[in-house]
Amino acid sequence: MSHQSLSHDNQAKGETEPMEHVQPLVEISHLAFSRGSHVIYDDVSLTIPRGKVTAIMGPSGIGKTTLLKLIGGQLRPDSGIIKVDGIDVHKCNRSELFALRKRMSMLFQSGALFTDMNVFDNVAFALREHSDLPEAIIRRIVLMKLEAVGLRGAAQMMPSELSGGMQRRAALARAIALEPELVLYDEPFAGQDPISMGVLVKLIRELSDALSLTSVVVSHDVQEVLGIADYVYVLADKKVIAHGTPAELKAADNPKLKQFIGGEPDGPVPFHFPAQDYQKEMLGERD
Amino acid sequence: MSVIDQIARLGRGAIDSVTGLGRAGLMLWGAIAKVPRVRKGTPLLIRQLYVIGVQSMVIILVSGLFIGMVLALQGYNILVGFGTEDSLGPMVALSLLRELGPVVTALLFAGRAGSALTAEIGLMKSTEQLSSLEMMAIDPLRQVIAPRFWAGVISLPLLALMFTAVGIYGGHLVGVEWKGIDSGSFWSILQASVEWRQDIVNCLIKSLVFAVVVTWIALYRGYHVIPNPEGISRATTQTVVQSSLAVLALDFLLTAMMFGR
Numbered sequence: 001m002s003h004q005s006l007s008h009d010n011q012a013k014g015e016t017e018p019m020e021h022v023q024p025l026v027e028i029s030h031l032a033f034s035r036g037s038h039v040i041y042d043d044v045s046l047t048i049p050r051g052k053v054t055a056i057m058g059p060s061g062i063g064k065t066t067l068l069k070l071i072g073g074q075l076r077p078d079s080g081i082i083k084v085d086g087i088d089v090h091k092c093n094r095s096e097l098f099a100l101r102k103r104m105s106m107l108f109q110s111g112a113l114f115t116d117m118n119v120f121d122n123v124a125f126a127l128r129e130h131s132d133l134p135e136a137i138i139r140r141i142v143l144m145k146l147e148a149v150g151l152r153g154a155a156q157m158m159p160s161e162l163s164g165g166m167q168r169r170a171a172l173a174r175a176i177a178l179e180p181e182l183v184l185y186d187e188p189f190a191g192q193d194p195i196s197m198g199v200l201v202k203l204i205r206e207l208s209d210a211l212s213l214t215s216v217v218v219s220h221d222v223q224e225v226l227g228i229a230d231y232v233y234v235l236a237d238k239k240v241i242a243h244g245t246p247a248e249l250k251a252a253d254n255p256k257l258k259q260f261i262g263g264e265p266d267g268p269v270p271f272h273f274p275a276q277d278y279q280k281e282m283l284g285e286r287d
Numbered sequence: 288m289s290v291i292d293q294i295a296r297l298g299r300g301a302i303d304s305v306t307g308l309g310r311a312g313l314m315l316w317g318a319i320a321k322v323p324r325v326r327k328g329t330p331l332l333i334r335q336l337y338v339i340g341v342q343s344m345v346i347i348l349v350s351g352l353f354i355g356m357v358l359a360l361q362g363y364n365i366l367v368g369f370g371t372e373d374s375l376g377p378m379v380a381l382s383l384l385r386e387l388g389p390v391v392t393a394l395l396f397a398g399r400a401g402s403a404l405t406a407e408i409g410l411m412k413s414t415e416q417l418s419s420l421e422m423m424a425i426d427p428l429r430q431v432i433a434p435r436f437w438a439g440v441i442s443l444p445l446l447a448l449m450f451t452a453v454g455i456y457g458g459h460l461v462g463v464e465w466k467g468i469d470s471g472s473f474w475s476i477l478q479a480s481v482e483w484r485q486d487i488v489n490c491l492i493k494s495l496v497f498a499v500v501v502t503w504i505a506l507y508r509g510y511h512v513i514p515n516p517e518g519i520s521r522a523t524t525q526t527v528v529q530s531s532l533a534v535l536a537l538d539f540l541l542t543a544m545m546f547g548r
Binding site for chain 1: 327410411414415416418419421422423424425426
């Protein structure tokens, strides 16, 4: 792998188990993906350890959401292998893929709540579709999930009546309704006020620990992600440029990584989108 | 633009059209060629019958009434010149059953329900609701597309019959109540002129074909929308334009097959 590994020692954070000893749930090997002529990933390899919170970070537009869709089998890579619990996602037929998806869930950036159902029915939806549980049991499960995200009192409200943060929390309750092994979080903190962000950070960490979930958090909110992740991959330039524990990443001297973590506007990742010479363009000349 | 560019553009357009047809076919096949889920599918179908069918009734009934009245008034003015105003009943009924009922209902349906279907599914796509169904291991074709398709196919022929019935009543209002045509003549000549197979069954066949086409176009345009405001706006417009043109073209073909001899 061409990326810089920082995970030589995990003891700095006082973790109970070094990451390389944790059995991976998701394994991505030599992934290549492009949209038309635009290359998104070129030979990316990474592993998501079981039962941990793993963050995928990188600048906007780098293809972090695309990676989640590739893991979920919604997109097909140009080459490379993505395995979830040893199953090659892209060799599954439709019924095998659906069986695999019952073991995972995804929290979408927009929440993606069903707008014609109230919060209760949104959370109950997957339970009703995938189980024959009596309605009384479903009701208890839904109320438990809503209680866990603090929205039991909003069970009868419609998604349009909720704030952005509440919608994310309701979507989180829906995502854990079937108690999946793997939860994929797509930019869970985007557009949230500090209180909502704090609530979501706490929920993701606590739910992951309480339910022994494997969580993959895609985000560019550096401080929030570094605060809850057990392990972090940083993507840039179509590759993984660094990975390690949050403490290791903070201590790293990789210029791109420092620019990203420090939030510096210019550096190895340029402020300006590539363009012709400014002076020449202003004078109407061509390169 | 060079000739080669024009040829390339034409070829690209042809490939895009064939690709679109293939996608639309696969979408429809994926939605309807599955064992129906009676327990979980029936509530979804009933809800869509309400949204697509019942909520379209007002515009269909009001339009039917006025079209029947206008048809009767124009028809009366022509027939009275020949002293054959007693034939107003069959003229109104046959015009409605053979042409105006299925065609105008389908055009109104495309504007009212078709555009709403496209916009709804387009918004579901742009707000990632379809993706979230996929990630919950629930097939959106079965959950979202199939009930809407069947609701459209069931609703439109029924709406066309209602349109026709109300139109005939509108003709009666103008011809009998206003212009003074004998009520017995109106209904008896109408009854003698309308044939079950030739008129009513053909009316239903036309409506069924239009229902499949209009609903299919609306669902396809929504399902494959570019998920942004401009994309949804364009898809909604395309639904109305393409459905209307398809209905009018198919109407000619069907009329030629049914009444061309």
